[in-house]
Amino acid sequence: MGEFDLIERYFKRPATRSPLGVGDDCALLAPAAGMQLAVSTDMLVEGRHFLSTVDPARLGHKALAVNLSDLAACGAKPLAFTLALALPAIDEAWLEAFSRGLFALADAHGCELVGGDTTRGALNLCITVFGEVPAGAALLRSGAKPGDELWVSGTLGDARLALEVFRGTLALPPEAFEQARRRMEQPEPRVALGQALRGIASAAVDLSDGLVGDLGHILAASGVGATVDADAACALIGIPAAAALDPALRRTCALAGGDDYELLFTAPPAAAAAVLEAGRLSATPVARIGRIEAAPGLRIVDAQGGPIAQAFAAFDHFQARA
Amino acid sequence: MGEFDLIERYFKRPATRSPLGVGDDCALLAPAAGMQLAVSTDMLVEGRHFLSTVDPARLGHKALAVNLSDLAACGAKPLAFTLALALPAIDEAWLEAFSRGLFALADAHGCELVGGDTTRGALNLCITVFGEVPAGAALLRSGAKPGDELWVSGTLGDARLALEVFRGTLALPPEAFEQARRRMEQPEPRVALGQALRGIASAAVDLSDGLVGDLGHILAASGVGATVDADAACALIGIPAAAALDPALRRTCALAGGDDYELLFTAPPAAAAAVLEAGRLSATPVARIGRIEAAPGLRIVDAQGGPIAQAFAAFDHFQARA
Numbered sequence: 001m002g003e004f005d006l007i008e009r010y011f012k013r014p015a016t017r018s019p020l021g022v023g024d025d026c027a028l029l030a031p032a033a034g035m036q037l038a039v040s041t042d043m044l045v046e047g048r049h050f051l052s053t054v055d056p057a058r059l060g061h062k063a064l065a066v067n068l069s070d071l072a073a074c075g076a077k078p079l080a081f082t083l084a085l086a087l088p089a090i091d092e093a094w095l096e097a098f099s100r101g102l103f104a105l106a107d108a109h110g111c112e113l114v115g116g117d118t119t120r121g122a123l124n125l126c127i128t129v130f131g132e133v134p135a136g137a138a139l140l141r142s143g144a145k146p147g148d149e150l151w152v153s154g155t156l157g158d159a160r161l162a163l164e165v166f167r168g169t170l171a172l173p174p175e176a177f178e179q180a181r182r183r184m185e186q187p188e189p190r191v192a193l194g195q196a197l198r199g200i201a202s203a204a205v206d207l208s209d210g211l212v213g214d215l216g217h218i219l220a221a222s223g224v225g226a227t228v229d230a231d232a233a234c235a236l237i238g239i240p241a242a243a244a245l246d247p248a249l250r251r252t253c254a255l256a257g258g259d260d261y262e263l264l265f266t267a268p269p270a271a272a273a274a275v276l277e278a279g280r281l282s283a284t285p286v287a288r289i290g291r292i293e294a295a296p297g298l299r300i301v302d303a304q305g306g307p308i309a310q311a312f313a314a315f316d317h318f319q320a321r322a
Numbered sequence: 323m324g325e326f327d328l329i330e331r332y333f334k335r336p337a338t339r340s341p342l343g344v345g346d347d348c349a350l351l352a353p354a355a356g357m358q359l360a361v362s363t364d365m366l367v368e369g370r371h372f373l374s375t376v377d378p379a380r381l382g383h384k385a386l387a388v389n390l391s392d393l394a395a396c397g398a399k400p401l402a403f404t405l406a407l408a409l410p411a412i413d414e415a416w417l418e419a420f421s422r423g424l425f426a427l428a429d430a431h432g433c434e435l436v437g438g439d440t441t442r443g444a445l446n447l448c449i450t451v452f453g454e455v456p457a458g459a460a461l462l463r464s465g466a467k468p469g470d471e472l473w474v475s476g477t478l479g480d481a482r483l484a485l486e487v488f489r490g491t492l493a494l495p496p497e498a499f500e501q502a503r504r505r506m507e508q509p510e511p512r513v514a515l516g517q518a519l520r521g522i523a524s525a526a527v528d529l530s531d532g533l534v535g536d537l538g539h540i541l542a543a544s545g546v547g548a549t550v551d552a553d554a555a556c557a558l559i560g561i562p563a564a565a566a567l568d569p570a571l572r573r574t575c576a577l578a579g580g581d582d583y584e585l586l587f588t589a590p591p592a593a594a595a596a597v598l599e600a601g602r603l604s605a606t607p608v609a610r611i612g613r614i615e616a617a618p619g620l621r622i623v624d625a626q627g628g629p630i631a632q633a634f635a636a637f638d639h640f641q642a643r644a
Contacts, residue, residue: 121367
C-alpha cells in the first residue's frame with residue numbers, strides 16, 4: 001500500500017461542514033460571520049507523549065483529545081482538524097485502530113478531518129485543530145484579576161498515578177490501575193464546559209503540563225499571583241485507592257501530575273453560581289481550589305491555610321522529569 | 323534552556339495581523355468578510371525530506387516554502403502559520419539559523435507565526451499554513467476541461483539533479499551543482515503567480531512529487547486525460563549543463579523529479595494571453611507543455627508528437643525511490 005491508498009482507505013471522508021476537505025492542495029474553511037477561528041497544534045512523539053505499547057485506538061483518541069482540550073480552554077467550538085503522520089511502516093491493523101479511535105472522538109465533537117500529510121519516519125502525530133468562537137469572546141490566559149476564584153474541572157492526578165505504575169514506582173489494585181490508565185490514555189476534553197464558560201470565566205488554560213506549571217501561565221499572562229489549597233486539589237484525585245497514598249505523592253499527582261486535560265479557570269466570586277450552572281449544563285464537575293491575588297507568586301497551602309513546603313516542577317519536554 | 327525559553331527566544335513574535343498569536347492555548351485568526359481560509363499541512367522528516375547536512379537556515383526556508391506552495395496552488399494569500407518541532411536536543415546555533423531562514427521567508431510573504439509546539443524527539447518539522455481566498459475563487463484540482471492547455475511555472479528537474487549528485491549517480495560542475503542544490507534546498511513558492519491565476523486557470527496543483535504524479539491528481543480529480551510534450555518539459559530544466567545529459571535522465575528529472583515546487587495548471591486556449599500576463603505581473607516564467615483531452619490517461623510525446631516509451635514513477639513516501 002502506498003501513501004495515497006493509505007489516505008484513501010483510512011483518512012478520507014467527505015467534508016460536510018467545510019467547503020473543501022481532504023484531496024486538494026489546501027482545505028477550505030469558512031467561519032461563520034462574526035466568528036474568529038481558534039487554532040492550536042500539538043505534536044505527539046512515541047516514548048515522550050505515549051508508550052509504544054499503547055492501544056492505537058486510544059492513541060487516535062488522545063492525539064485529537066489534547067488538541068480539542070486547547071479549543072476548550074479558549075471556549076471555542078470544534079470545526080475541523082488536519083493530521084500529519086510519520087510512520088515507521090504501514091501497519092494496517094494499527095492504522096485501522098488508530099483511525100477508529102480518532103474518528104470516534106472527532107464525530108462526538110462534530111470535528112471533521114480536512115487535510116494532512118503522511119510520510120515514513122519515526123512515529124510522530126501532529127494535529128492542528130480549528131474551532132470557532134464569537135469575536136472577542138475567546139477565553140484567554142490574561143484575564144485573571146485579584147479576588148477571582150480559581151476553579152478546576154473534573155479530576156486531577158490520575159494520569160500521573162498510571163504513569164508511576166508504568167514506571168514501577170507505585171503499585172495499584174488492578175481496577176484502580178485500569179481506571180488511571182484510561183484517564184492517561186483516553187482523556188475527555190472539556191469542550192462543552194469551555195463553551196459554557198464564555199462570558200463567565202475571566203481566564204482559562206488547559207492542564208497538560210501539571211496544575212502548578214499551567215497556572216503559572218495564567219499568573220504570568222495576567223500579572224497576578226495566587227494561593228492554591230493543596231488539600232482541595234488532592235481531593236479531586238479520581239481513584240478512590242489514592243486516598244491511602246503518601247500525602248506528598250498525592251500532592252505531586254494533583255498539583256504537578258501532567259496529562260490531566262482538565263480546564264483550570266478563574267472567575268469573580270459573584271460569578272460562582274454561573275460557574276456551577278455551566279458545570280451542570282455541560283455535565284462536568286467543577287471545584288474551587290484557590291484564589292487569585294495581587295501579590296505575585298504562587299502560594300500552596302493546606303486546608304487550614306498553612307504553607308506547604310514542597311517543590312513542584314512543571315513538565316518540560318526538554319527537561320528530564322523526576 | 324527549556325521548552326518555554328526556546329519558544330520565547332526563537333519563535334515568539336508579536337502578532338500584527340492576527341487577533342492573537344503565540345502564547346495562549348489557541349491562536350485566533352479572523353479572515354476578512356467574504357474570504358475563505360485555505361489550510362495546508364506538511365511534515366518534513368530528516369533523511370526523507372532533507373539531508374542531515376542541510377544548512378538549517380535553508381531548512382527553515384524550505385519547511386515554510388513547501389507549505390506556501392500549497393497555498394499558491396489554491397490561489398490563496400498567505401496569512402499565518404503554526405510550527406510544531408521535534409528536536410533531538412536544543413542546539414542554539416541550529417535554532418538561530420533555522421528560525422532566521424524561516425522568518426526571512428515568512429516576512430517576505432507577510433505570513434506570521436501564530437502558534438505551535440516543541441518537544442524532544444527525532445527531528446521532525448510540521449507546519450500548518452493559513453491563507454485567504456475569496457469564497458468560490460480557490461484554484462482546485464478538479465476544474466480541468468478537455469481542450470485546456472497545460473502550463474507550468476519556472477524550471478523543472480533541478481532539485482532532482484542535485485539529489486542525483488548527492489546520491490553519487492551524477493557529477494555536475496561546481497557552479498551547476500550549487501545552482502541545483504539551491505533549487506532543492508531553497509525553493510521559491512509561486513505565491514504571487516497563484517493569486518494572479520485566480521479566475522484564469524481552470525485547475526492547479528503544486529509540483530512536489532514530480533510532474534507526472536502531480537498531473538495525475540488533476541486528471542483524476544477532473545476526470546480527463548492529457549498529452550505532455552516531454553521535450554518542452556525538458557527545455558525547462560534550469561541548469562544549462564543539463565542540456566548535455568542523457569535524454570532519459572533529463573526526462574526523469576523534468577517529468578518525475580520531485581521537489582520542484584512549481585505550479586502546474588490548466589487554462590482554456592482563449593485565456594493564454596491572460597496566463598502570460600499573470601506570469602508577467604508576478605515576474606514568474608510560465609510555459610505551455612501539453613493539453614488536456616477527454617481520453618483518459620497520460621500520453622507523453624516528443625516535440626514531433628511521437629510517443630516516448632519511458633516509465634515515470636511519482637514520489638511516494640512509503641515506496642523506495644528508483
